[in-house]
Amino acid sequence: MDASTADIFASTSAFAFTSYFELFERLVPWFMENPWAFGLIVGALALISLIPARRAPRDPMRAFSREQRREGFTRAGNRCEFDGWVPFTRCESPAAHGDHFVPWSKGGATTMANFVAACARCNRRKASRRPSSGLTERIAHRRQRYFPQDVPRTPGQRFVRPRSPRLSKT
Numbered sequence: 001m002d003a004s005t006a007d008i009f010a011s012t013s014a015f016a017f018t019s020y021f022e023l024f025e026r027l028v029p030w031f032m033e034n035p036w037a038f039g040l041i042v043g044a045l046a047l048i049s050l051i052p053a054r055r056a057p058r059d060p061m062r063a064f065s066r067e068q069r070r071e072g073f074t075r076a077g078n079r080c081e082f083d084g085w086v087p088f089t090r091c092e093s094p095a096a097h098g099d100h101f102v103p104w105s106k107g108g109a110t111t112m113a114n115f116v117a118a119c120a121r122c123n124r125r126k127a128s129r130r131p132s133s134g135l136t137e138r139i140a141h142r143r144q145r146y147f148p149q150d151v152p153r154t155p156g157q158r159f160v161r162p163r164s165p166r167l168s169k170t
């Protein structure tokens, strides 16, 4: 910090504080003398809150097709792939739903890589929660026993918006 910057800092009483309480003690009367500054801050915060939060892009395909469900159930042996009652076991119930492992509403893709066969109960219990890394590992591990050899076993895939064809052409 050069001398002139230090001088400016020292001369601005609000910045020459030793504790947050002291800062607060100095800021309050300063804001009472300069109400426009308070209005400016409130206005700026209001404007910032209007900026829409960036949401994960959603797959335009909401539901798995009949073919995807059939393929997903077959590769799971028509059985739910989620956890059973006993730790480290697999649910015994028959597959009834194609579960978006990364929830569709959270940017999960409607692809086979994001497909996990689920019974009605497990599907309802998982709802639209993001899967834990532990659950991901357990499913990937138990899939070694029943999954086709050439298919990646780790479940979960996010939807990636395809590049615009106009942009990729040169």
Ligand SMILES: [Zn+2]
Pocket (backbone or CB within 6 Å): 080, 081, 082, 091, 092, 093, 118, 119, 120, 121, 122, 123
């Ligand atoms: Zn189940």
